[in-house]
Amino acid sequence: MKLALSPALVKQSLASHSWLGLLAGALMYLVCLSGTLAVFYLEFERWEQPAAEEYLDYDPAVFDGAYAEALARDGEPTEHVYIGLPRADMPRATVATDNVGWFVNRDGSLGEPVAHDWTHILLHLHLYLHLPEAWGMIVVSLLGVLLCGLIVSGLLAHPRLFKDAFSLRLRGSKRMEQVDIHNRLSVWGTPFHLMIAVTGAYFGLAALITLVIAKSFYGGDTDAVVAEIFGGEPRLEQQLQGPAAVGSAVNQVRAMAPQVTPFYVTLEAVDTPQQFMLVGAEYPRRLIYADQFRFDSAGHYLDRVGFADGEAGKQAIFSVYRLHFGHFGGLPVKIAYVVLGLALTVVSVSGINIWFARRKGRDALNSLWTGFVWGSPLALAASAFVQVILNVPATAVFWGVLLAACGFSRVLDEDRRARRHLLWAGAAVMLALVVGHALKFGAAALSGAALWVNLSVLATAVIFALAALRPLGPGRVAASAVPDPI
Amino acid sequence: MYAWLGVVLGASGVLGLYSSWRRLALSGGRVVALSWLLIAASPWAWSRAWGAEFGISFALIALSLLGGLLVLFNFEVRERKQSRPASTQAVAVDPRSWGRHLFLFFVVVPLAGAASIFSTVLLCGLLPWHPTDKMVLAVLLVPVVWGLAAYWACADTRPARPAAALLCAATLPALMLLL
Structure with a gap:
């Protein structure tokens, strides 16, 4: 089966694909790698603090006292209080102000402070590349845009789309090997890649587009645009009498909509006459993040925002989060997202590898790229060790280790040996991370989500070690003009 | 029931494409057309089981995974070609x-x-x-x-x-x- 694309179109599309791919380049790899891991960010949060009490059945009334206690302990002004209710994929409760948060025990007492800083580092890398948030969000969204362009140019640059649909020729010519890996993973993953690109771009571009829409149709009032989509705030003037009736609100949602699962409560305009509550509830078999039931401070039902059955646009926009992070359909979907996310990560690496293979010579960029690709997992593992085991802020550790890996690879100037050393280092740090975690948290490290994360890290360490054991092959590996396949 | 039908439809479609691609007994234009029809029908079955939002998502995820699985199944290891020795040059910068x-x-x-x-x-x-x-x-x-x-x-x-x-x-x- 042949797709009739003119040679000129293919050539121009290939040129476009190369330029866009190089523009996205290394940043795309970091965003894809961190995004793949971020699918399991809830599990990482549980792994970071494995001793927190976990439960699914609870009396909502205990949160009335818990949030009041949190406000008293914080002492600083706050506009919001966030209460996370236990649910299947996060069976622990939290209460947080704008400043600090605690776990909530089943009896309503406050547990240890919430502190999953490494997961925050991982998510911040994925969402902002550790840049200031306003800029980082735009840069990462731009990568989503470039991914859209790459998907189109990639498909149009591929005249043998169907003829090669199942070909995977490994070894042989390095360029052919990389091209096959790149094209097969790209073509079969196209629906996933397009979804990731559009939903990923949304997070940063929405603010920009909202500005234009507000200027164009709402006299510059961005709040009116936000209210149109996400619902305006209720206009209340109450005399506050004691803590907000959180438990009553949750119980009313359970009674009104027995099929939904309330999983968070947000108090807005805290301690003001306008104070109100949002109870967010998950709907079965729906992609919307939640629908929000709103109550005044005394627990009187006000309304429902209508993400579940409002305008199609409202439903669509509130489905972006679950679609992007794979948080629907349970563990099988999360695993599928990790597989497909890893494939996109490999696509971003193999794309650059192909560019290297097409160059006639070899320069410092080759070895720096090898260090960057194989240094990134090492840097993530090292930052986890420093942050989780040693309790030392580790963002600088991530970038320091990544820089050191690039420098090491450059100095060695032999891609395969550099890759081998970085694989060994990655495996060693991952092993140390698991051992350190077990020593620090004891039995808690060997149960629940912590056990599965530790086993996964251990399995990754074994895979890295096995990959490092692969023979380097005959010949001077330094002579190779192409980084080793991933 | 419908979820399994979705799996069967999607898998049959991808296998039909693979069979045609390998020029096995089942191949040709009609098989390719039928395979695409089966693939197109799988979101319907998934949606009957899980609702349209989950169903379409599951069908597309399954298509990607099944295709990728067959690519892995079909991999071919060739003899490594020795790359021509190339020494590391300075990074060429062309200001033009x-x-x-x-x-x-x-x-x-x-x-x-x-x-x-x-x-x-x-x-x-x-x-x-x-x-x-x-x-x-x-x-x-x-x-x-x-x-x-x-x-x-x-x-x-x-x-x-x-x-x-x-x-x-x-x-x-x-x-x-x-x-």
Whole structure:
């Protein structure tokens, strides 16, 4: 089966694909790698603090006292209080102000402070590349845009789309090997890649587009645009009498909509006459993040925002989060997202590898790229060790280790040996991370989500070690003009 | 029941494509057409089991995984070709190409961005829909339109052509929207 694309179109599309791919380049790899891991960010949060009490059945009334206690302990002004209710994929409760948060025990007492800083580092890398948030969000969204362009140019640059649909020729010519890996993973993953690109771009571009829409149709009032989509705030003037009736609100949602699962409560305009509550509830078999039931401070039902059955646009926009992070359909979907996310990560690496293979010579960029690709997992593992085991802020550790890996690879100037050393280092740090975690948290490290994360890290360490054991092959590996396949 | 039917339909479709591709007993144009039909029918079965939102998502995920699985199943290991020895050279910097790259960057990022945002917002605003639906469509379409514009800007053999067109596509809608 042949797709009739003119040679000129293919050539121009290939040129476009190369330029866009190089523009996205290394940043795309970091965003894809961190995004793949971020699918399991809830599990990482549980792994970071494995001793927190976990439960699914609870009396909502205990949160009335818990949030009041949190406000008293914080002492600083706050506009919001966030209460996370236990649910299947996060069976622990939290209460947080704008400043600090605690776990909530089943009896309503406050547990240890919430502190999953490494997961925050991982998510911040994925969402902002550790840049200031306003800029980082735009840069990462731009990568989503470039991914859209790459998907189109990639498909149009591929005249043998169907003829090669199942070909995977490994070894042989390095360029052919990389091209096959790149094209097969790209073509079969196209629906996933397009979804990731559009939903990923949304997070940063929405603010920009909202500005234009507000200027164009709402006299510059961005709040009116936000209210149109996400619902305006209720206009209340109450005399506050004691803590907000959180438990009553949750119980009313359970009674009104027995099929939904309330999983968070947000108090807005805290301690003001306008104070109100949002109870967010998950709907079965729906992609919307939640629908929000709103109550005044005394627990009187006000309304429902209508993400579940409002305008199609409202439903669509509130489905972006679950679609992007794979948080629907349970563990099988999360695993599928990790597989497909890893494939996109490999696509971003193999794309650059192909560019290297097409160059006639070899320069410092080759070895720096090898260090960057194989240094990134090492840097993530090292930052986890420093942050989780040693309790030392580790963002600088991530970038320091990544820089050191690039420098090491450059100095060695032999891609395969550099890759081998970085694989060994990655495996060693991952092993140390698991051992350190077990020593620090004891039995808690060997149960629940912590056990599965530790086993996964251990399995990754074994895979890295096995990959490092692969023979380097005959010949001077330094002579190779192409980084080793991933 | 319907979930399994979705799996069977999707798997049969991908296997049909694979069979045709390998020129096995079941191959040819009709098999390819039937395979695509089966693949197209799988979201229906998934949706019956899980609702349309989960069903379509599951069907597309399953298609990607099944295709990838067959690619893995079909891998072929060839004899490694020894690469020609090449010593590491200094990074070649050609300042003459900087102008072109800077121009492309300007067209691909700010110009194509402005063009896609203003033109998409303008066109979506013309739709006879609820304001929320128009806004959300614009928000979700902009990255695709921007990506297409970026592709065109880099693919055209005469870079001035997309640049001029995108300048118009940014300026005119902006004037119409903001004045």
